[in-house]
Amino acid sequence: MKRNGVVYLVGAGPGDPGLITQKGLNRLGSCDALVYDSLASDYFLDEVPDHCRKIYVGKRAGAHSMKQEEINRLLVELAEEGLNVVRLKGGDPFVFGRGGEEILALSEAGIPFEVVPGVTSAVAALSMAGIPVTHRAVSRSFHVMTGHTLSDNGTLPPDFDSFAKLSGTLVFLMGLSNLSLIVNGLIKNGKPEDTPAAVIENGTLPEQRTVRGTLADIENRAEQAEIKSPAIIVAGDVAALDFSSTLSLPLKGCRIGITGTESFAGRLRRELLKYGGMTDNVLTLSTQSHRSGEAMKEAYKSLKSYSWLVFTSANAVREFFTGLFEGGYDLRLLGTIRFAAIGKGTADELLKTGFHADYIPDCYQVKDLAEGLKSLLTKEDRLLIPRSAGGSPELNRVLDEAGVFYDDIVLYDVALKKSEQESMEKVLAPLHYLTFASASGVDAFFQGAREKVLPSLASLKVVCIGDITAKALCRYGREADLIAPVYSISGLTEVICQDWCREKE
Ligand code: SAH
Numbered sequence: 361m362k363r364n365g366v367v368y369l370v371g372a373g374p375g376d377p378g379l380i381t382q383k384g385l386n387r388l389g390s391c392d393a394l395v396y397d398s399l400a401s402d403y404f405l406d407e408v409p410d411h412c413r414k415i416y417v418g419k420r421a422g423a424h425s426m427k428q429e430e431i432n433r434l435l436v437e438l439a440e441e442g443l444n445v446v447r448l449k450g451g452d453p454f455v456f457g458r459g460g461e462e463i464l465a466l467s468e469a470g471i472p473f474e475v476v477p478g479v480t481s482a483v484a485a486l487s488m489a490g491i492p493v494t495h496r497a498v499s500r501s502f503h504v505m506t507g508h509t510l511s512d513n514g515t516l517p518p519d520f521d522s523f524a525k526l527s528g529t530l531v532f533l534m535g536l537s538n539l540s541l542i543v544n545g546l547i548k549n550g551k552p553e554d555t556p557a558a559v560i561e562n563g564t565l566p567e568q569r570t571v572r573g574t575l576a577d578i579e580n581r582a583e584q585a586e587i588k589s590p591a592i593i594v595a596g597d598v599a600a601l602d603f604s605s606t607l608s609l610p611l612k613g614c615r616i617g618i619t620g621t622e623s624f625a626g627r628l629r630r631e632l633l634k635y636g637g638m639t640d641n642v643l644t645l646s647t648q649s650h651r652s653g654e655a656m657k658e659a660y661k662s663l664k665s666y667s668w669l670v671f672t673s674a675n676a677v678r679e680f681f682t683g684l685f686e687g688g689y690d691l692r693l694l695g696t697i698r699f700a701a702i703g704k705g706t707a708d709e710l711l712k713t714g715f716h717a718d719y720i721p722d723c724y725q726v727k728d729l730a731e732g733l734k735s736l737l738t739k740e741d742r743l744l745i746p747r748s749a750g751g752s753p754e755l756n757r758v759l760d761e762a763g764v765f766y767d768d769i770v771l772y773d774v775a776l777k778k779s780e781q782e783s784m785e786k787v788l789a790p791l792h793y794l795t796f797a798s799a800s801g802v803d804a805f806f807q808g809a810r811e812k813v814l815p816s817l818a819s820l821k822v823v824c825i826g827d828i829t830a831k832a833l834c835r836y837g838r839e840a841d842l843i844a845p846v847y848s849i850s851g852l853t854e855v856i857c858q859d860w861c862r863e864k865e
Pocket of ligand 1: 373374375449450451452453454455456457479480481482485532533534535560561562563564565589590591592
């Protein structure tokens, strides 16, 4: 009999992807199915293994969302298939997250489960807005209430008066549409009108906004600022405090869209996060390996006849060495072969396998790689260039002209990965920058939808990793706003940091 899988109810934290727990990340890293909704950042979709089934269950404007009973059933069915499932929920699974209902359904079906707590927005959104939920001599307790069920019949629930009379910090989740009812209810039940109050929108995210005031005017102020959901309402003396962080990272408040392969996107995202930027995956390219195809088999077999191995991407390095070991060879096969790498990222990847690059061009471009190599070669040299299909013909042109012997072999293909994303316009709307790391990424982005996406690029800056990528962009009628002078992840990050800091001045 097939064994049931385990369901992990994981709290994703309040929005900033850095606020998930290590335990939550570990569960994501080893699950077979992911069931998630809109409060959980897209960032987490990249943390699951390749084979993982990703199932979106709502609720985004316009998209179909599942009813709670359907979600319960889905979790049971997936586990009965023997899959280990992560049910990812915004904040903490039990803070108005309906985690309990899912657990009841799982217990009934005899499915094993584990709860991984999360950082709740009820505390974290306040912290990030500089409002401490408690403060010595100001607030000795905090109380969290849902504002959602308040207005079933337009009235306050019977226990609201005792809630209003509590002396600590009062926090309302899901209360924005009932803000008026809440504020008036608090005042009617004895809270002074000058009680400090605040509304925090998109807490912990780059677009976080806080409106502060008192019970008398907070409704007006929130309305004027056009505060939208998700938002948290706070009432109590702590709402007058402001302990916002004073350390500001260079990319604070900056939202960057990434296009590229999964591995590239992951590395760029980690780098941008270090500087306080938030990222969205706009388009993911997947790589299809040909490392065990006939051409590569032949190349491994005759590896000893080559004097140079040329890598034009970190991915090529990974694929090449994986294929080498899978083929039953080891590093001895490489003997005294010399290595050329197109840039630092590729050279760093090579170093992981124990080899320093013998040659890296000053400018990380195919043309410079070819020109530089040319000057190092003799007539006896034989080059092996395992790289992606559709790699730049510039390399062949320069080497052909110089009469260099080389084998240019397709090691992998890059293709657009089907995404479960919303429409491109919606994905692009909140972005400040959109990055392109290759001409193939540019082509994939515009595939079939050129007229539709061009206008969406008007409100953001497009950043390209190098001239070839920028030229590819030009072909679609859009100039790059920024080109990284150093063609690497850190070069791309640096150019965005500089520009963003200039913008803020
Ligand atoms: N389990 C979640 C809460 C789910 S209820 C948690 O522990 O945080 C959904 C409500 O949470 C939203 O309506 C909003 O009031 C609040 N919320 C969640 N994330 C938020 C955020 N980033 N900023 C402001 N409010 C948020």
